[in-house]
Amino acid sequence: MRFSAPKGSYDVLPPESAAFLAVRDALSRPAILAGYEYIETPIFEDTALFARGVGESTDVVSKEMYTFEDKGGRSLTLRPEGTAGVMRAVIEHKLHAGQLPVKLWYAGPNFRYERPQHGRYRHFTQVGAEAIGVDAPMLDAEVVALAWDGYRALGLREFRLLLTSLGDSTCRPPYRALLQSFLNRLELDADTRRRVELNPLRVLDDKRPEVQAELEGAPVMVDHLCRDCAEHYDGVRTRLADVGVQWEEAPQLVRGLDYYMRTTFEFVHSGLGSQSAIGGGGRYDGLSAAIGGPELTGIGWALGVDRTLLAMRAEDIALPTRSRVQVYGVPLGAAAAERLFVLVASLRAAGVSADLAYGGRGLKGAMKAADRSGAAYAVVLGDRDIEAGAAALKDLRSGEQIAVPLDALVATIQELLS
RNA sequence: GUGGGUGUAGCUCAGCUGGUUAGAGCACCGGGUUGUGAUCCCGGGUGUCGCGGGUUCAAGUCCCGUCACUCACCCCA
Numbered sequence: 074m075r076f077s078a079p080k081g082s083y084d085v086l087p088p089e090s091a092a093f094l095a096v097r098d099a100l101s102r103p104a105i106l107a108g109y110e111y112i113e114t115p116i117f118e119d120t121a122l123f124a125r126g127v128g129e130s131t132d133v134v135s136k137e138m139y140t141f142e143d144k145g146g147r148s149l150t151l152r153p154e155g156t157a158g159v160m161r162a163v164i165e166h167k168l169h170a171g172q173l174p175v176k177l178w179y180a181g182p183n184f185r186y187e188r189p190q191h192g193r194y195r196h197f198t199q200v201g202a203e204a205i206g207v208d209a210p211m212l213d214a215e216v217v218a219l220a221w222d223g224y225r226a227l228g229l230r231e232f233r234l235l236l237t238s239l240g241d242s243t244c245r246p247p248y249r250a251l252l253q254s255f256l257n258r259l260e261l262d263a264d265t266r267r268r269v270e271l272n273p274l275r276v277l278d279d280k281r282p283e284v285q286a287e288l289e290g291a292p293v294m295v296d297h298l299c300r301d302c303a304e305h306y307d308g309v310r311t312r313l314a315d316v317g318v319q320w321e322e323a324p325q326l327v328r329g330l331d332y333y334m335r336t337t338f339e340f341v342h343s344g345l346g347s348q349s350a351i352g353g354g355g356r357y358d359g360l361s362a363a364i365g366g367p368e369l370t371g372i373g374w375a376l377g378v379d380r381t382l383l384a385m386r387a388e389d390i391a392l393p394t395r396s397r398v399q400v401y402g403v404p405l406g407a408a409a410a411e412r413l414f415v416l417v418a419s420l421r422a423a424g425v426s427a428d429l430a431y432g433g434r435g436l437k438g439a440m441k442a443a444d445r446s447g448a449a450y451a452v453v454l455g456d457r458d459i460e461a462g463a464a465a466l467k468d469l470r471s472g473e474q475i476a477v478p479l480d481a482l483v484a485t486i487q488e489l490l491s
Numbered sequence: 492g493u494g495g496g497u498g499u500a501g502c503u504c505a506g507c508u509g510g511u512u513a514g515a516g517c518a519c520c521g522g523g524u525u526g527u528g529a530u531c532c533c534g535g536g537u538g539u540c541g542c543g544g545g546u547u548c549a550a551g552u553c554c555c556g557u558c559a560c561u562c563a564c565c566c567c568a
């Protein structure tokens with residue numbers, strides 16, 4: 074039996090793993106700079122949390138959840154997205170009882186049972202940010218801008234921000250009825266007719282050209298916003314313009330999770346084939362109440378780490394390479410290896426990254442390893458150096474080499490590196 | 492879940508209409524040099540030809556199944 078990573082999952086291996094970490098850090102940094110604090114919630118939650126929070130009618134809940142029963146007979150589900158769990162934690166621990174908004178960020182894996190495809194995995198990693206408890210257009214704009222800043226910081230240029238408003242409980246129901254009556258007049262296949270009943274907004278986002286042709290002249294939500302929603306949306310756009318964020322109006326934009334309302338957005342990139350979304354989010358003012366909490370507004374996003382990496386590759390952006398050490402020990406013989414073992418420990422204690430050639434390689438092999446490690450300096454030590462009380466310190470870029478007394482090595486190296 | 496494509500070394504791939512011990516480049520390991528890394532020279536194949544069956548005197552090559560990957564649909568990060 075030869076094992077392999079489960080279908081739709083993948084291993085993050087060096088040297089690319091360095092890029093994975095760098096992307097995760099770059100996407101979360103803007104939120105950290107804006108005062109968002111780190112939160113970590115369980116990877117599994119009560120199944121009902123997602124069913125109620127995300128919505129029974131969504132594909133995510135109806136067919137993509139990894140659900141299992143534990144030994145105590147509880148139905149648990151590996152989280153398919155991050156917001157519901159965060160909101161649950163906020164409500165459970167009454168974080169909203171303090172100063173608002175509650176600003177949180179997180180990163181980690183999510184799970185959806187889907188057919189794998191380029192950029193679509195059953196196990197995927199997202200960085201998320203949520204701002205809970207304040208219903209202000211300015212906060213919406215901040216959240217969107219933080220994602221924008223993260224992508225820009227990575228050097229991405231060919232992404233677009235799609236923006237719209239999905240209305241709220243005042244204006245969406247009448248619009249929904251209006252859209253349904255429009256759609257019911259069209260010639261549509263059975264699957265699509267079913268969607269008209271279940272989630273008519275989703276029909277607008279159908280990619281099939283023949284369906285799009287039918288949709289000509291369909292009513293769109295943004296033309297039917299109530300006064301409050303329209304004002305809110307105007308405010309968001311004004312504030313986004315104030316900070317230089319560029320967006321495209323996307324009245325057909327629909328998200329896969331039921332809890333979104335009002336401000337809704339998606340970051341798309343052309344380099345990913347059909348999985349074009351690299352991040353998305355929106356306002357979820359009804360989520361808290363849907364999972365049994367108080368009336369509590371919120372807005373947030375989730376950005377795909379693996380998809381962002383693919384987008385960077387598509388744009389030929391140089392990815393951070395493997396982590397390197399500054400100093401590499403090259404021992405000649407067992408006694409020297411023992412000395413160097415202690416020396417690299419001292420270097421590390423002094424804040425200098427260091428490694429040495431393990432495994433009794435020959436001098437040539439050890440020097441090769443030093444070269445590949447990317448180290449600036451090699452410390453070559455053999456019996457005759459030990460006897461002389463000095464090691465050979467070699468500058469691996471210039472090739473120059475000097476003798477340094479053993480007890481002065483750490484200090485000398487620190488000085489050279491500063 | 493539906494349909495198409497692809498699976499040969501760590502990586503990228505070659506292997507013609509079935510034919511003998513399955514190859515190349517890169518990478519890797521060792522040696523040239525028990526005291527010096529990129530170059531150079533020499534040596535080393537590191538392989539369940541995805542897996543399982545079938546056809547055949549003979550299968551990496553043909554057929555069936557299966558698994559994985561991949562592309563599109565659906566959906567989404």
